[in-house]
Amino acid sequence: MRAAVLVFPGTWSDGDCVYALSCVGIESRRVWHRDATPFDADELVVLPGGFSYGDYLRCGAIARFSPVMDSVRRHAEAGGLVIGICNGFQILCEAGLLPGVLMRNDSLQFRCQPTHLVAAEHQSPFTRGIARNRVLEVPISHGEGNYFADEATLDALEAAGRVAFRYCDHAGNVTPEANPNGSLRNIAGVLSEGRNVLGMMPHPERTCDPLLGGEDGNAIWLSILSAVPLGGIMGA
């Protein structure tokens, strides 16, 4: 499989994502935000972290108008895989491809620190390969990662198994102390209705090599790889 790593003005995790994907054998191409050509059906589309348009106005609020977002929308609607990390998650929320919004951290400060995550469901291509109860150590790096949606939306997300990851402690307990930014119900990542679009605040691409503090982030890419041959992306 191949990945398309999008680059908006101000994106800075594109190189990190390309490198992390290469660690699990996924080749990628970078796609500039003005390029609206379609993606291949089996391409993994990655919206990396960064400060698109400086996060001026509101995180992701300008990037969602980039020409490439039309291609992302068509890819998602056709069942193609899309992952938005950090600023990419914010863009997907602003674009309406995922529910909710990322507000300012409750500490009112930027936070770059390790967090622990548990997969809250195992039916998506991104989480299918992650063992139940496995705790992933993946860092966050954001000022606005405080996930918010109204109660009805949160209930619906949970009922439909669309909460992908929650912040937990090192033993896997989902506690208020393990929540680094005030996200409601400790939500670190959510899925689209079709489960083919994932948005998450933590940076799996940063834990791709023991030299860099671990390789837990690779679990997500490996899950995607293991999901593909099982029934193709469309059937996932």
Add this chain to the structure above:
Amino acid sequence: MPVDDHTLAQVAMSRAEYERLLAMLDREPTEVELGMVGALWSEHCGYKHTRPLFHHFPTSGPRVLTEVGAENAGAIDLGDGWCAVFKMESHNHPSAIEPYEGAATGVGGILRDIFAMGMRPVALLDSLRFGPLDDAHNRHLFAGVVAGIGGYGNCIGVPTVGGEVQMDAAYSGNPLVNAMCVGVGRVEHLLSAAARGPGNLLVLVGADTGRDGIHGATFASVELDEDSAERRPAVQVGNPFMEKLLMEACVELAEHHGDWIEGLQDLGAAGLTSSAVESANRAGTGIDIDVARVPRRELHMTPYEVMLSESQERMLVIPKREHLEDVLALFRRWELHADVIGVVTDDRMATIRDGDEVVARIPIAVLSDPPQYDLEPARPAGLDARLSVDLTAFPDLAPEAATAALRDLLGSENLASRRWIFRQYDHQVQTNTVVAPGGDAAVIWLKGTDRGVAVASDCNGRLVGLDPRVGAQIAVAEAARNVVAVGGTPVAITDCLNFGNPERPEVAYELEQSILGLADACAALGTPVVSGNASLYNETPTGAVLPTPTVGMLGIVDEVRRALTIAPKDGDTLVLVGAEVPQSADTLAGSEYLARAHRTVAGRPHIDLDREARVQNFVREAHARWLLSAAHDCADGGLAVTVAESCIAAGLGLEPPEDGPPALGPRLDAALFGEAQSRFVVAVTEHQDLEGLRRLAGEYDVPLAVIGVATGDRFRLGPLDAPIETLRDASEGGLGRILAGSAADPDVARRA
């Protein structure tokens, strides 16, 4: 038109300097010319008090690729065609007035220095000094500076991996904000900042030009006073998003199209004036600029304002004539403005026009020839008295009070964990951070190789204040030790000289002696000075800052997978290297313990540079022989604080060794908290490694002392006995508690 004193004050020029200019020009300067000369002859741009001393610095070495001052930053050969460029610069005065923007634009400025050389910035460090944090204004400055550094670095995607912070009353109201950047790339992609080739065009890229920062360079060259807040217009505002685009475009230009351009130069202090004049001076050419072609963001700007604006996020590109369109297209693709504003000439003149009207025409040689002043140093009154204070006269620490003293030091503003700060900085982006902040030096992986770059900054201003020469030697030695502690080889330094008004004899003494001290240690440790910056006139009405010659050290880690941290593994033996445990009261000189326990900064700092080199070489050799599992520079806070930091980092306690606890000697305070130099605490895993270490120590004539075994959850060292968790809470919660101005760390409380 005779020039009045007010006009001269605005450009920080003395009457004598003005007379010198008249003699050089043989006529009155125009308004624009006077502004340009004032900026370039300011201390900030012209180094008129410091340049005469720079010849003391060792500047060459087998790995040095650039001549000091020839380019924006020093370049170091990393081997196999890779190189690193690095530099540190101050942004003290703007940060004193507007801490967020002052610090943010300090980061922006140093980044431009690095990518102007064609290298990709891979690490930022910040060396900060503030007044004590029990003062609300100092807390305001501290929080603003930290937020500004994070605001810029996080947005642009360059990791902030290190630095240091020290508080002292001498920095109240005049904080120091020294930002350092390291860039790496291929040697063949190094760019020059020279305006070569008459007929080539000058292209201004990036932000539009506004009135922000006019007279910034001169503002940086006068003392701060009650009216300084009125100078707020002289503080620039940063746009890290714009800089991100500029950085990507410039790095792409260097990596793929270096043959399209003759030169690339950032716009920093004194804006277009210094940028254009310096690049012409480097190439022996002239420049002809039409300010009417400079895109503005404000109406009715005068030529004077355009030439002296310090609007951020601008670069001057000198494309080869035949590649002008290629270069313009590249910047357009990054959605940046790029405008032709002038041309390189062969007449060695700076010609500035506003449309058809010539508003300045002045020889580059005049602009580039600031007056040089010999210092008139005089040893400060009272220095000898402070040096010769008898430290044995202070009562020793009682054993039963030792644990409380350790907790107090670990939670103190100068020694507490800096986690409160660095968790607000993205220190991982670019995924090269192998050793993260919180240890001695940061280690950045050079992806695609086995190699890494180790970086650290250091300067203990109190020690420099007590003995400028020795204190400066110690700053270099400790920065080198930090690099050695992570498994690196120190290679070269950048310096940032922060001092008071050099026209005062006692400041002149501090400046001169500090430069000599830096030079001594750089020679002894084989680390030449490859770039630097001076920030003088750091004074408020209550006096000068502590003399603070900040050292930024770069080292090479040959096998990045073997980089060391300060954290031992469970069961490791901790060994003090470089000294016996017992120490004399002399080692309390300038120590944090003496400052806190006895409210005294006094004594005679000491370092033996031969011994320092020997100890560092010993630790490097021990690591090369696979004997070490961790290492930590033993300096600030002394042995007890160093060992506690290592244990906290590992989440382990400390138990006495099998053959009994180390003897602490006649002075408990000196053994535990004395700050003797040239020491490390290392961790050794296997018994046979300890034997190997002992044998090697014999060869190097370096003393060793076993301190204990890192294990369990209680920290026990001599009379010290505490659960490691209490020590962790003291250290990691310390800064948060101090900043909250309360006993409870809000963050700890929320999670409890």
